[in-house]
Amino acid sequence: MASKLDIRLQGSSLNIVQRCGRGLTDILKSKFGCAATIEGVDFESDMSFVQQKRQTVAQEKRFSVKLPAGIEVSVWKADLTTLKVDAVVNAANSHLQHGGGLAYALCEAGGPQIQKESDIHITTHGALKTGEAVITTSGSLPCKVIIHAVGPHLSYGFTRSEFFDAKLLLEKTIWRILQTVEKNCLDTVAIPAISSGLFNYPLQDCADTIVATVKNYYERFHSHNHLPKEILFANNDDQTVTEMMKACHKILAPHQLMPHSLAAQSKGTAKTSDIATQIWSVNLTLKRDNIENQKVDVIVNTASPDKDLTKGEISAALLNKAGRKMQHEIRSAPQRNHIIITQGYNLWCKEVFHTFCVAKERQASQEILFDSVLQCLKMAATNGHKSIAFPAIGSGNLGFNKREVAHIMSDAVVEFAKMFTGKMEIYFVIFPSDSVTFQAFEDKIRSFQQKASHSSFTPALMEKEDLSFNRRPAPHISLSAPSEESASEAEKWLTHLLCKSSPCVTICNNFIQHLSEKEYLQLSRLTRKGVKFEEFLTKGHACLNVEGDSVEDAVVAALQVEAMLCTVQKEFVTEEENEMCKLLANEVPLKREKKTKTVDKSSWDFKDRIPAIRNLGLWILKVDKVENPALELLFDLKKKQLGCSSSEKMFQQIPAQFCEMVSQIGFHAECAPPEDPQCGEGIYFAKNVKKAMDVWRENNDQYLYFVEADVLTGKSIKGKPGLILPPAVGKDPQVRFDSVNGGSDISVIFSSYQALPRYIITCRNLK
Numbered sequence: 001m002a003s004k005l006d007i008r009l010q011g012s013s014l015n016i017v018q019r020c021g022r023g024l025t026d027i028l029k030s031k032f033g034c035a036a037t038i039e040g041v042d043f044e045s046d047m048s049f050v051q052q053k054r055q056t057v058a059q060e061k062r063f064s065v066k067l068p069a070g071i072e073v074s075v076w077k078a079d080l081t082t083l084k085v086d087a088v089v090n091a092a093n094s095h096l097q098h099g100g101g102l103a104y105a106l107c108e109a110g111g112p113q114i115q116k117e118s119d120i121h122i123t124t125h126g127a128l129k130t131g132e133a134v135i136t137t138s139g140s141l142p143c144k145v146i147i148h149a150v151g152p153h154l155s156y157g158f159t160r161s162e163f164f165d166a167k168l169l170l171e172k173t174i175w176r177i178l179q180t181v182e183k184n185c186l187d188t189v190a191i192p193a194i195s196s197g198l199f200n201y202p203l204q205d206c207a208d209t210i211v212a213t214v215k216n217y218y219e220r221f222h223s224h225n226h227l228p229k230e231i232l233f234a235n236n237d238d239q240t241v242t243e244m245m246k247a248c249h250k251i252l253a254p255h256q257l258m259p260h261s262l263a264a265q266s267k268g269t270a271k272t273s274d275i276a277t278q279i280w281s282v283n284l285t286l287k288r289d290n291i292e293n294q295k296v297d298v299i300v301n302t303a304s305p306d307k308d309l310t311k312g313e314i315s316a317a318l319l320n321k322a323g324r325k326m327q328h329e330i331r332s333a334p335q336r337n338h339i340i341i342t343q344g345y346n347l348w349c350k351e352v353f354h355t356f357c358v359a360k361e362r363q364a365s366q367e368i369l370f371d372s373v374l375q376c377l378k379m380a381a382t383n384g385h386k387s388i389a390f391p392a393i394g395s396g397n398l399g400f401n402k403r404e405v406a407h408i409m410s411d412a413v414v415e416f417a418k419m420f421t422g423k424m425e426i427y428f429v430i431f432p433s434d435s436v437t438f439q440a441f442e443d444k445i446r447s448f449q450q451k452a453s454h455s456s457f458t459p460a461l462m463e464k465e466d467l468s469f470n471r472r473p474a475p476h477i478s479l480s481a482p483s484e485e486s487a488s489e490a491e492k493w494l495t496h497l498l499c500k501s502s503p504c505v506t507i508c509n510n511f512i513q514h515l516s517e518k519e520y521l522q523l524s525r526l527t528r529k530g531v532k533f534e535e536f537l538t539k540g541h542a543c544l545n546v547e548g549d550s551v552e553d554a555v556v557a558a559l560q561v562e563a564m565l566c567t568v569q570k571e572f573v574t575e576e577e578n579e580m581c582k583l584l585a586n587e588v589p590l591k592r593e594k595k596t597k598t599v600d601k602s603s604w605d606f607k608d609r610i611p612a613i614r615n616l617g618l619w620i621l622k623v624d625k626v627e628n629p630a631l632e633l634l635f636d637l638k639k640k641q642l643g644c645s646s647s648e649k650m651f652q653q654i655p656a657q658f659c660e661m662v663s664q665i666g667f668h669a670e671c672a673p674p675e676d677p678q679c680g681e682g683i684y685f686a687k688n689v690k691k692a693m694d695v696w697r698e699n700n701d702q703y704l705y706f707v708e709a710d711v712l713t714g715k716s717i718k719g720k721p722g723l724i725l726p727p728a729v730g731k732d733p734q735v736r737f738d739s740v741n742g743g744s745d746i747s748v749i750f751s752s753y754q755a756l757p758r759y760i761i762t763c764r765n766l767k
Helices: 012-020 023-032 101-110 113-125 160-183 204-222 240-252 259-271 312-322 322-333 365-382 402-419 434-454 484-498 509-515 519-528 549-583 629-642 656-667 689-695
Strands: 003-009 036-041 060-066 072-077 087-092 133-137 145-150 188-191 230-233 274-279 280-290 298-302 339-343 353-357 389-391 423-428 476-481 504-508 532-538 540-547 596-599 616-626 648-653 683-686 701-712 716-717 740-741 748-751 757-766
Touching: 003 484, 012 036, 012 484, 012 549, 023 133, 023 389, 023 484, 023 549, 023 656, 060 240, 072 240, 087 101, 087 160, 087 322, 101 113, 101 133, 101 145, 113 133, 113 188, 133 160, 145 365, 160 204, 160 312, 160 339, 160 540, 204 230, 204 240, 204 434, 230 240, 259 484, 274 434, 274 484, 274 549, 280 402, 280 434, 298 312, 298 365, 312 322, 312 434, 322 339, 339 365, 365 402, 365 423, 402 423, 402 434, 423 434, 476 484, 484 549, 484 716, 504 549, 509 540, 519 549, 549 629, 549 656, 616 656, 629 757, 648 689, 656 701, 656 757
Parallel strands: 072 230, 087 145, 087 188, 188 230, 280 423, 298 353, 298 389, 389 423, 716 740
Antiparallel strands: 003 476, 036 476, 060 072, 133 145, 274 280, 339 353, 504 540, 532 540, 596 616, 616 757, 648 683, 648 701, 683 748, 701 757, 740 748
16 A cells, blocks of 8 residues: 655755755665655755766857957857866865766766876865865866866855855955966866856856956956966856856957847846736835845844844844944844834834744744744734835845745745735845845746736635645655555665764665775765765675764765665666576566566465464565566576476565565575575575574564575585585585575575575564
8 A cells, every 4th residue: 555754854854855966766766666755945956966977068159359468268158078178177176076066077077087186186285275276187088187176165045244255265266277377388278157056156246256357367467477378268058158158248348249149138137136026915026235225114134033233144234224223222122923123223214123033943943934024014014014125034044045035935925915905015135146045036926927927916816715825845755655664664764864963874785795996986076075985794794884074974975875776786687687588598578567466465375474474473464476487487497407396485584675676586695695694605595484583683673574485405515604605515516515504494595596586575563
């Protein structure tokens, strides 16, 4: 029976899921067959753990101008991994671990030498600081060298002071790149939009800063020892290319005729500086401006819990203009819900509503933010005010991401509009340079405008209760599983990782032994500096310890390992199926279909399994009959080869994630290594379920899975640790025993085709 459950995300678990992207859903599907939907989460990247190669982009020069110094500056849409220039600039991190984005693409195309040389530099000189750059080999790339530059990294809730600090650091980064070009006498250098994208620097401001810095570098100083021939601003996506073109036109060639398509885009962008929509009798306007300059009845502030208005960018800006009297009043003014009202003093408003929301990781933080906005609107209406201006509450020190704030605040306005019958002008005022926040609010308001084009947001055309603009869902993972036990297994595994308290994760999975050099290289690129891996083998179990500087780093790295193991397991299954095809000479075509059929609980197939688990503290939930003609034929061929006239019914206990694999390709030592491999390194079976629970001692789980099989034991001998094949019968090493044993109740085979899975029994552990 299908099962659904929700796992709430907050604090550390939310940060982990944001960093993992949607690769986590692939792991849940692969390991447990669960379809996972992640809601209320803005991912840092849509890339899955196993990064894909970037598609090659056809090179195209979109813009060109010459500086007074004679240097050509051009804008290109191009793939930097294929660009033939003297130097390509890589947007690097401080530890030169090239695990994602452009850095990964350059290393993937240029080969391992790039990462090796980067590691040597870090070992010798230590980590780079933001604004620094270093030059390395380019491997097999068509460029001569790579300049690795560390640009500033802005948080999702960056403040105005953080933005200005980042701007200075980005200028320093470009300056250092140009100095490196000069020092190494390079003629052509390709520079991407450093710090945009995952580093969260607003794209338009990023383009303006980079272009202006290049202009200043070559126009203010004339003592350069070497001047390059061309500086290429090269990116592989149209949005970034367009912004670089706009910046070049504005800063380098203001009198040059702008292409019609770019002029149209610039014109359209200008119009979006103020975006307005009407929701019944309420007018909602989004604008770029400073909140302290608003001429409205009410300005909303987001204040610190201790009522210190010097804390926080918005509070400090309002206090600076209003004067110290506002600080004195807020100390003694009464608080209603999450709001304190003071006079506006030197501000151009009648009153200031100071809100006191809580940080995102705190319980009910989203509800408090929603209620605060709604209460401000209600109190403004009650006090007879006709206009109110809000900043983006919560996108700074409180830790909400910007899209989250846009949704919550906009939905509060809609909720207010449902019940308000008068006129009200509402403004969302976004700091001019904060393009990311503006875009988040713009997307939300555009959706309102689309709705309005059909309904006009008027009661005459549409009942207010029909509005579908609800609050954004709280961050959570919804699991839809084929069964209750699958959902439980997935929840247990996921909760164990997301609720870790120590920065160390141990993964036990014998497919770790199948990781190749490619996977280890990929893993080293994907993990950030400070994550350590220790692989070890204990009693036949392959394990990997993942340790990070923080719990989040360790868990994210562990999930990356899990993603790789899922891929390796799929590849293993494919290889085995191909081998089965060769052995059968295509007599039985292998079909990609489910190899099990759940039997009815009233059938003898089900009832005959009950005695095997009676009095063991187990309850049979379901019995799946394995129907795999290819495995049956290979089993019969093996029976003839060994000269066995009969087989024995035996049992194996396996983890949930390997049930489907066993039904597809049969038994393999990787799936169920025993707790103590005292009889060798083969495939273990127990005479009965009770003995299976002794051999595989992981019996504290809520659900246990047993495979009933026909096993060809043939001629058998006592086993011993370390065997990888049965011992020879005599002096001829080609004549060997068919299996080994650990007494009358344990058998070990060394060929997967000597056992045929018949039934998979899923039990609830009543203990």
